[in-house]
Amino acid sequence: xxxxxxxxxxxxxxxxxxxxxxxxxxxxxxxxxxxxxxxxxxxxxxxxxxxxxxxxxxxxxxxxxxxxxxxxxxxxxxxxxxxxxxxxxxxxxxxxxxxxxxxxxxxxxxxxxxxxxxxxxxxxxxxxxxxxxxxxxxxxxxxxxxxxxxxxxxxxxxxxxxxxxxxxxxxxxxxxxxxxxxxxxxxxxxxxxxxxxxxxxxxxxxxxxxxxxxxxxxx
Amino acid sequence: xxxxxxxxxxxxxxxxxxxxxxxxxxxxxxxxxxxxxxxxxxxxxxxxxxxxxxxxxxxxxxxxxxxxxxxxxxxxxxxxxxxxxxxxxxxxxxxxxxxxxxxxxxxxxxxxxxxxxxxxxxxxxxxxxxxxxxxxxxxxxxxxxxxxxxxxxxxxxxxxxxxxxxxxxxxxxxxxxxxxxxxxxxxxxxxxxxxxxxxxxxxxxxxxxxxxxxxxxxxxxxxxxxxxxxxxxxxxxxxxxxxxxxxxxxxxxxxxxxxxx
Numbered sequence: 001x002x003x004x005x006x007x008x009x010x011x012x013x014x015x016x017x018x019x020x021x022x023x024x025x026x027x028x029x030x031x032x033x034x035x036x037x038x039x040x041x042x043x044x045x046x047x048x049x050x051x052x053x054x055x056x057x058x059x060x061x062x063x064x065x066x067x068x069x070x071x072x073x074x075x076x077x078x079x080x081x082x083x084x085x086x087x088x089x090x091x092x093x094x095x096x097x098x099x100x101x102x103x104x105x106x107x108x109x110x111x112x113x114x115x116x117x118x119x120x121x122x123x124x125x126x127x128x129x130x131x132x133x134x135x136x137x138x139x140x141x142x143x144x145x146x147x148x149x150x151x152x153x154x155x156x157x158x159x160x161x162x163x164x165x166x167x168x169x170x171x172x173x174x175x176x177x178x179x180x181x182x183x184x185x186x187x188x189x190x191x192x193x194x195x196x197x198x199x200x201x202x203x204x205x206x207x208x209x210x211x212x213x214x215x216x217x218x219x
Numbered sequence: 220x221x222x223x224x225x226x227x228x229x230x231x232x233x234x235x236x237x238x239x240x241x242x243x244x245x246x247x248x249x250x251x252x253x254x255x256x257x258x259x260x261x262x263x264x265x266x267x268x269x270x271x272x273x274x275x276x277x278x279x280x281x282x283x284x285x286x287x288x289x290x291x292x293x294x295x296x297x298x299x300x301x302x303x304x305x306x307x308x309x310x311x312x313x314x315x316x317x318x319x320x321x322x323x324x325x326x327x328x329x330x331x332x333x334x335x336x337x338x339x340x341x342x343x344x345x346x347x348x349x350x351x352x353x354x355x356x357x358x359x360x361x362x363x364x365x366x367x368x369x370x371x372x373x374x375x376x377x378x379x380x381x382x383x384x385x386x387x388x389x390x391x392x393x394x395x396x397x398x399x400x401x402x403x404x405x406x407x408x409x410x411x412x413x414x415x416x417x418x419x420x421x422x423x424x425x426x427x428x429x430x431x432x433x434x435x436x437x438x439x440x441x442x443x444x445x446x447x448x449x450x451x452x453x454x455x456x457x458x459x460x461x462x463x464x465x466x467x468x469x470x471x472x473x474x475x476x477x478x479x480x
Contacts, residue, residue, distance in 0.1 A: 113316065113318060113320045114320065114322070116271075116273050116316070116320060117316070117320035117321075117322070119271065119272060119273055119309070120271050120273070120309075120313065120314040120316075120320075120383070121333070121334035121338070121382070121383075121386065122306055122309040122310060122334060122338045122386065123333075123334060123337055123338060124306070124337075124338075125302075127337050127338075131333060131337065132322055132333075135324050136322075136323065136324055139324075213326075213366035213368060213369070214323050214324050214366065214368060
């Protein structure tokens, strides 16, 4: 049982990779979500078509296949990515497609009267978006963004298939080295759960802070 | 005689098959206080929204302060206005809404200073100084740091008036600004508007169901019905001696509903 602490170290190393993937993937997902989500608001047909194509494509194909493309197929086109880069790319683009719909829906949920107040105060389209609509829409997005981030965390385990040493990969390693199945898989089960809880709490406290004093928002 | 500040010429506007404005023409003189009354659906709110560029017109012409509102002149030709022209024209006009439309995520002070800082490049200190003067005028100076959610309807509406005034428009549009208020809060908003009318020479257009207030406040009253102005005149003429049958009928109904004239 003493050597188990060494194996636990291995698993914790994997946890770091998983956290890293989750953070970087979330950043990319967030960027893609705002680009594509706002790109879907009625404006230029080309932008809207591009955004829609991106969203439908990445929602409509398997994240496994997307990851394999990023890691195994892109090199054929001369673009070689490290496993971490491929993982972040696939996760970010995939979850970003879901989150883009959250961004669009939240922006469209802001009442027409707020847009009209912007016009009456002569704010430009972007000024109104930046100072009036988005700050309110962000509050609507947050809970679902929390869901998306947890989905992304759980999806990081696919990178073990391109031999990136994340939590799941390390658990497999420990299992094959020790022959013990219960311990490594129970450990990572708990770690994934705790990480998801941290995201959940983080988002909720952010929500509470942003909702302070605002009308019609239950906290 | 000075030129009218608003010239509306034969405009029409439909929502689907419903014709809200049917060849409407009217003129407003600088500094004039105008009350627009009439049954709902008569087009009185729509004309305010059109002047604020919240609705497009289907036909006709509007001039505000000597310039076309929905058209711009280029090389002697009249072209549809672009966003820049509209932005220029909106500087002349401010609007207060029935439901206040305050920004719920910003405190009272920030609601008032946002537009001057963004659209006119006013520095924060100057914008806040001006905002305090305006909030003081509407009796809301002590609530500058409050969030809209902490205010009563009457207080919200007074902030909304200060917010519109912060851009120093030449024309103010008031769209049923007391209709959403509890009866005991109506008076505090009307008082602010009386003060405004007394202290400034702004042109004010007011859509209202407060006939008593319209009578005291307005220089001229327009009675709207079915997208047209049926009758217009001095408050006494309209309220005491209406000539048109439709005006008489409307006022009778209003009085029966318990409104004071």
